[in-house]
Amino acid sequence: MKRKDFYQLVSPLSEKLYRYAYTLIPDDLQAEQLVVDGFNAYLLRERKKILNKEINLEDKKEITLLRRSYFKGILRNICDIGVRRSIHFLEQMKDMRPEGYNPFYSLDPKVRFTISLRYDAQFTVEEIEEIVQLPRYEVIEKLHNGRFLLVNDMNKGLNP
């Protein structure tokens, strides 16, 4: 695949990548930087695969599948870097949290990311396993815990 074709495939993903980076670090500049770093890490890891990939640009189904696979790959690197980075920003993040999303940002970073991948991006549990690099039982556990804590918080808000 030519580089310009690869760029054409991945550039429309930038908005969504930012959205999920923001669930890890709720700061405009930091989230932007996280997307760039995650993307660079993905390129370095997968450059041979990307360049060796034969692609038929007329085949819309193939393009869609390939774009989704790149999306997951880049998200995996964003998760990898972002989870570690969000731990460093733990103190500052208390002031960064956008209003109204305190319960969400009180969750563990990987739980936050897993929850948003499942309920916002609508990834399947199998796909999330690939992205967050955890076995299925841990993904299910994170989804369960995150859901439980958020729903609990929601009910507290309704019946204080």
Place this chain on the structure above:
Amino acid sequence: MILEKNNDYLSYEKKIIPYLDGSLSKEDTSEFEAFVLTHPEFEEKIKTRQLEIQNLKQMIPVALISQEALESIQSEMRTSVFNLLKEDPKGLFDNFRIRWEEWRNR
């Protein structure tokens, strides 16, 4: 008998979220749907869970990016693609194309 019924209920209750999630296997999904058909009162529980998930989605932030930030990310991505991926030239003209692309995206 009552105990058996309770166990049945509990195991199907645990399947509501995976059913709504779409993470139940095909077999389990049909089994679950058959159970709901024979236990109409169970539908109420599903509706409650459905509402819970809808509310939960609203607790997830949807960060909107400014046009300026979007352009900045895309420009960084473009630079990275042309700097980090190195194509092997297939002939003289291809070599020129690669160099030209690299020069343009510096």
